[in-house]
Amino acid sequence: MDSGRKISVMLVDDHKIMLEGLETLLSIRSEIEIVGTAQTGEEALSGNLLLTGKVAKKLALTIRNKNRGFEKAGKELELTQKELDLARLLIEGYNSKEIAGKLFLTQGTVKNYLSDIYSKIGTNDRAKAVLLLKRYLST
Known part of the structure; x- marks a missing residue:
């Protein structure tokens, strides 16, 4: 990945503790930029793209694979x-x-x-x- 390019991520989860945990885990990755958080789909859709299905699964797998070093830690x-x-x-x-x-x-x-x-x-x-x-x- 280009050193100057970041993956922009919008986090959405109806459980605040899960949302905060995901934000914490992803924010340690230098290539990921958390652009916003929301607790409902309606909040997320106000000007942002909502990922579903195959796209969301692919993104999750990519993040997980890049995060293996963190799991080892x-x-x-x-x-x-x-x-x-x-x-x-x-x-x-x-x-x-x-x-x-x-x-x-x-x-x-x-x-x-x-x-x-x-x-x-x-x-x-x-x-x-x-x-x-x-x-x-x-x-």
């Missing part, structure tokens, strides 16, 4: 066993107090582990962390 996070245990509970939707009870830790210790995990995956947002961890731990 997920396997190399080097989380400790305790961080992995905590990450799994986080993915399952447990809050800090519930995680503390399940892992026999204080809430402060859980927050310290969360801070370390967030640092390793490059975010400080819990919702984005959940999305990224799901992706990392499923590869």
Whole structure:
């Protein structure tokens, strides 16, 4: 791909957390420019092209194939066993107090582990962390 050319992408999803996660994942790619986000088709159609069917599938496959290096990085996070245990509970939707009870830790210790995990995956947002961890731990 030309170093100066970018792929312009409009993200549409009715789930805000998914939309934010996709935006985070795609924004790390230098060749992709997020030109907008929307939560409905109507929002997306206000001046933009809506991709469906084969075109959307081809675009998704292209992005996925270019993103393989990112997926490999997920396997190399080097989380400790305790961080992995905590990450799994986080993915399952447990809050800090519930995680503390399940892992026999204080809430402060859980927050310290969360801070370390967030640092390793490059975010400080819990919702984005959940999305990224799901992706990392499923590869």
